[in-house]
Amino acid sequence: MASVKVRLTFPEDKIKEPIIYNVGHEFKVITNIRKADVREKKGWVDLEITGEPTEIEKAVDSMKKKGVKVDPIEKNVIE
Amino acid sequence: MSKIKGLKCRECGKEYPAEPLHVCEFCFGPLEVNYNYDWIKGQISREKIEKGPKSLWRYIDLLPVAGEATVGLYAGFTPLIRAHNLGEELGLDELYIKNDTVNHPTLSFKDRVVSIALTRAKELGFDTVACASTGNLANSVAAHAAEARLKCFVFIPGDLEAGKILGSLIYQPTVVAVNGNYDDVNRLCSEIAAEYKWAFVNINIRPYYAEGSKTLAYETAEQLGWTTPDQVVVPAASGSLLTKIWKGFNEMHKIGLIDKVNTKVNGAQAEGCSPIATAYKNKTDYVKPVKPNTIAKSIAIGNPADGYYALKVVLESGGAFDTVTDPEVVDGMKLLARTEGIFAETAGGVTVGVLKKLVESGKIKKKDRTVAYITGNGLKTQEAVINAVGSPVFIDPKLSAFEKILKK
Ligand SMILES: Cc1ncc(COP(=O)(O)O)c(C=O)c1O
Numbered sequence: 316m317a318s319v320k321v322r323l324t325f326p327e328d329k330i331k332e333p334i335i336y337n338v339g340h341e342f343k344v345i346t347n348i349r350k351a352d353v354r355e356k357k358g359w360v361d362l363e364i365t366g367e368p369t370e371i372e373k374a375v376d377s378m379k380k381k382g383v384k385v386d387p388i389e390k391n392v393i394e
Numbered sequence: 395m396s397k398i399k400g401l402k403c404r405e406c407g408k409e410y411p412a413e414p415l416h417v418c419e420f421c422f423g424p425l426e427v428n429y430n431y432d433w434i435k436g437q438i439s440r441e442k443i444e445k446g447p448k449s450l451w452r453y454i455d456l457l458p459v460a461g462e463a464t465v466g467l468y469a470g471f472t473p474l475i476r477a478h479n480l481g482e483e484l485g486l487d488e489l490y491i492k493n494d495t496v497n498h499p500t501l502s503f504k505d506r507v508v509s510i511a512l513t514r515a516k517e518l519g520f521d522t523v524a525c526a527s528t529g530n531l532a533n534s535v536a537a538h539a540a541e542a543r544l545k546c547f548v549f550i551p552g553d554l555e556a557g558k559i560l561g562s563l564i565y566q567p568t569v570v571a572v573n574g575n576y577d578d579v580n581r582l583c584s585e586i587a588a589e590y591k592w593a594f595v596n597i598n599i600r601p602y603y604a605e606g607s608k609t610l611a612y613e614t615a616e617q618l619g620w621t622t623p624d625q626v627v628v629p630a631a632s633g634s635l636l637t638k639i640w641k642g643f644n645e646m647h648k649i650g651l652i653d654k655v656n657t658k659v660n661g662a663q664a665e666g667c668s669p670i671a672t673a674y675k676n677k678t679d680y681v682k683p684v685k686p687n688t689i690a691k692s693i694a695i696g697n698p699a700d701g702y703y704a705l706k707v708v709l710e711s712g713g714a715f716d717t718v719t720d721p722e723v724v725d726g727m728k729l730l731a732r733t734e735g736i737f738a739e740t741a742g743g744v745t746v747g748v749l750k751k752l753v754e755s756g757k758i759k760k761k762d763r764t765v766a767y768i769t770g771n772g773l774k775t776q777e778a779v780i781n782a783v784g785s786p787v788f789i790d791p792k793l794s795a796f797e798k799i800l801k802k
């Protein structure tokens with residue numbers, strides 16, 4: 316089992332979709348929201364994803380395909 | 395009793411020991427060093443600082459290391475230059491340049507943060523240091539790791555220009571160029587930092603590392619005779635430097651080294667990567683990530699870790715954020731060079747360009763005592779100005795030929 320901490324940033328047209336619920340059902344991962352700010356036109360969620368590394372990778376890829384920006388919790392680490 | 399109590403979450407306040415930790419386990423907020431200011435107040439004085447080394451280590455009582463300085467003993471204490479010529483040109487009575495283009499040893503303000511980070515990393519028992527960087531940070535980590543005889547890994551995006559890599563390679567770290575887009579590289583580096591027991595200066599050591607930027611505020615106040623400026627202009631990438639300059643002034647006040655802080659903190663970004671300035675202009679507290687596209691690459695951070703906090707500092711202090719276009723960056727670099735004889739890198743061009751705009755818009759007034767932070771050396775970003783500086787006048791080796799061009 317592994318666990319990653321990510322910052323999800325949602326584009327405006329995806330805010331109403333149950334994206335986090337869906338990855339929890341499509342892949343063998345446990346999602347745990349720690350902090351979030353979702354408003355009418357924008358939204359971010361700080362999320363912990365736990366599971367086998369390959370499942371986590373698939374979950375992240377699936378969210379990225381849906382247009383969600385998936386960053387490490389540290390955000391940009393390249394300075 | 396000691397000066398560091400531990401680490402503390404910036405969001406929920408939960409406390410942690412002074413270990414290599416950087417994210418709150420509960421709310422995922424960033425951790426910060428928690429000092430014992432009462433104890434520090436009893437230790438520190440202007441006289442003691444003035445007798446200290448001519449480096450940033452004269453402020454060791456306010457820095458997050460447990461023992462003595464062991465790495466980067468000559469970083470900091472750079473000149474604060476009274477910029478008469480530039481001040482006159484811009485219409486400011488009292489302008490200063492804090493000149494970190496001559497920081498030791500790698501010519502940028504990163505030598506401050508890295509000397510703290512590596513001194514702390516050694517205290518914490520690490521034998522390997524690492525960073526993810528496109529330039530200045532990598533140069534500084536590689537140089538200091540060589541000095542400290544630590545193993546060093548530098549991670550860079552795969553498509554970086556050759557010239558940028560050389561400034562790290564010369565110190566012989568392992569330079570890892572990662573295939574993928576910028577976001578992929580960010581994510582991978584975070585994962586590597588979580589997996590390996592290394593001191594990743596801007597990831598798991600970040601709470602200690604970031605504190606090094608406070609010394610820019612300490613030095614400024616000391617060099618101004620233990621007073622603070624009315625206005626400062628600071629380039630912002632992750633927003634850490636700006637946040638820490640404000641913190642530095644306020645700490646000095648808290649422990650009685652200076653009487654008051656009425657400094658307005660202004661942030662400078664390049665238009666091609668201005669997520670914090672955009673939030674400021676839109677009057678929102680939400681810093682929306684952007685894709686960077688600017689020649690000011692050292693400050694091109696699209697999803698800034700401390701963006702929200704930098705925005706708060708600017709608002710709280712009554713300053714402003716502004717931006718400049720790439721041609722204005724070049725103009726800023728040339729203006730600083732022509733008036734003060736200082737060759738700054740692109741980030742300095744951003745700072746000077748924004749300073750000019752803030753004066754023009756009346757946000758900085760003629761009588762305001764102003765400090766502009768020039769944080770990196772122009773020799774590192776020569777491509778940015780190579781087509782903007784003209785060329786020599788070519789002549790035959792004859793006096794008459796020389797005199798001909800003199801008459802032109
Ligand atoms: C020359 C220079 N100036 C300013 C900055 C901005 O620092 P920060 O990321 O702390 O906002 C950086 C690095 O990121 C830099 O390399």
Ligand SMILES: [Zn+2]
Nearest residue numbers: 403406418421
């Ligand atoms: Zn917390």
